[in-house]
Amino acid sequence: MNVLLVGSGGREHALAWKIAASPLLTKLYAAPGNPGIAREAEIVALDVNNHGAVAAFCRDKAIDLVVVGPEAPLVAGLGDDLRAAGIRVFGASAKAAQLEGSKGFTKDLCREYGIPTAAYERFSDAAAARAYVEAKGAPIVVKADGLAAGKGVTVAMTLDEALAAIDACFDGTFGGAGAEVVVEDFLTGEEASFFCLCDGTTALPFGTAQDHKRVGDGDTGPNTGGMGAYSPAPVMTQEMIDRTMREIIEPTMRGMKEMGAPFAGVLFAGLMITDQGPELIEYNVRFGDPECQVLMMRLKDDILVLLNAAADGQLAHMSVRWRDEAALTVVMAAPGYPGTPEKGSVIGGLDDAGEGAEIFHAGTASKEGAIIANGGRVLNVTALGKTVSAAQKAAYEAIGRIDWPEGFYRRDIGWRAVEREEQQ
Incomplete structure (x- = not known):
């Protein structure tokens, strides 16, 4: 198979790393990519906002599947335009991508279909x-x-x-x-990330994780795109997964189908596990970042088989297998993040993360043969371990091998799960 991966972040590097391991793969292209993705794929200079140019590239290179990583191209209708050109896509339609593109849309869907979520109002x-x-x-x-x-x-x-x-x-x-803004009640509980692969009809559970949104240790400071994550999330017991499917995911799939926007792609439910059970905080229509990194590390199965099944409406016949180990990723960020990051500092020591660890590039660039920081969240240092504690130890040991004095990171990623393990 020839595959085109759209995106340039840590999520896409993790996807490229996993897709590149598939026996089904003939050639992997990536646009716009990054220096880490370049180790797994051929980087192509494509303007992904020019849907006609992307379609022409796909025809020229006989692309069998386009995998869209970020949300913005989906909201902009890239998937729709490629499908109209006869090109297979893993990713939601523009209408279905409103689940992330408009928080008000999602809240209204919850209200209509009785999906548990915080009370809210919309304002313009x-x-x-x-x-x-x-x-x-x-x-x-x-x-x-x-x-x-x-x-x-x-x-x-x-x-x-x-x-x-x-x-x-x-x-x-x-x-x-x-x-427009959505104002909603504050929910108390423990947050979790829950993923499903979807084909318009079937939603196949695809792992759990817990993200760390605050920039500072102890969950302090402003919200970010995510400073680290681990998988699986202990709070997502099988009972909680079953309830989430029954009370949140299945009504969403039914509602989207009834409004003529069947959801196909990856559905990422940000949840608050309250005393009453799971409540939806928000939906995303792509793999989380940095949750994708820990999911790809733990996934036993061939990701291309699963993405193909989603694109072809065949998920009812599929299952997903996971490694027994936990995975944990730590984000290394540039000074100034989550405000305006300082770019250009040189990063060394990226060639040896250690056994069971991977370094995914999120915001890097190549300059005169060196890797430099080129964004806010720059690296995702990811490791496997028998427990979250062991994965945490391996990830921080891998960070110790990286030569980037300017980079900063949280030192407590996985703290909730580590506390649970210590109490057992």
């Missing part, structure tokens, strides 16, 4: 949103409705913080994504 007017927040009080959650690269959500612990978040949305901090 700053004064009305501020009045609602002042009446409700804090803690409260303010979300830019559209895509904001993981930075449009404020979990406001004070009224002033909530009002500032509303102002930021309507003042254009998040561009068009903040033209």
Whole structure:
């Protein structure tokens, strides 16, 4: 098979690494890629916003499957345009991608289909949103409705913080994504990430993970796109998985089909496990980043077989096997992140992560033969271990081999699971 992978982050490097191991693969191309992905694929200079150019490339190279990593091309309809050109795609249609592209869309779907989620209201007017927040009080959650690269959500612990978040949305901090806001009740519990591969009809459970959104140790500081993750998430017991499928995923699949937007691709449910059970925080329509990295490390099966089955509507006949080990990834970030990151510092020591560890490139570039930091989240240092504690130890040992004085990272990734293991 000839495969084109769209994307340039740590998620796509992990996907490239796993796809490259498939016996089904003939040739892997990636656009725009990164220096890590270049070790697994041929990087091609394609403007992925030019859907006609992508389709022409696919015809020219006899591409059998396009795997779309990030959410923005899906929301922009890349999958629709490629399918219309007769090209097979793993990734949601534009209409189905509204599950991530509009938080209000998803909340309205939850309301209509009885899917457990925090109570909410939608606003397109700053004064009305501020009045609602002042009446409700804090803690409260303010979300830019559209895509904001993981930075449009404020979990406001004070009224002033909530009002500032509303102002930021309507003042254009998040561009068009903040033209409308969703304000929702604060949920108490433990967060978890739950994934399903979907083919429009069938949703196949595809692993659990727990992300760490706050920039600082002890879950302090502003939200980021994710500073680390581990898999599996202990809070996602089989009973909780079954409830999530029954109460959240299956009604979503049914609802999307009924509105003429059957969901095919990967459905990523961000959950809060409350005293009442699982509640939906948000949906994403792509593999999480950095959750994808730990899922790919643990996956036993050939990822291409599964992606093909999703693209062909054949998931009802599939199952997924996982390694017994846990996996943990630590994000190494550039100074200034999650604000404006400092780019250009040189990174060394990337060739030997140690046994059972992999270094996935997220925001790197190549300059004069050296690897340099070229983004906020720069590296995903990922390792397997018999326990989360063992995976954590291996990941931090791998970080010790990396020569990048400017990089920073959290030192407590996996702390909840490690605490659980110590108590057993």
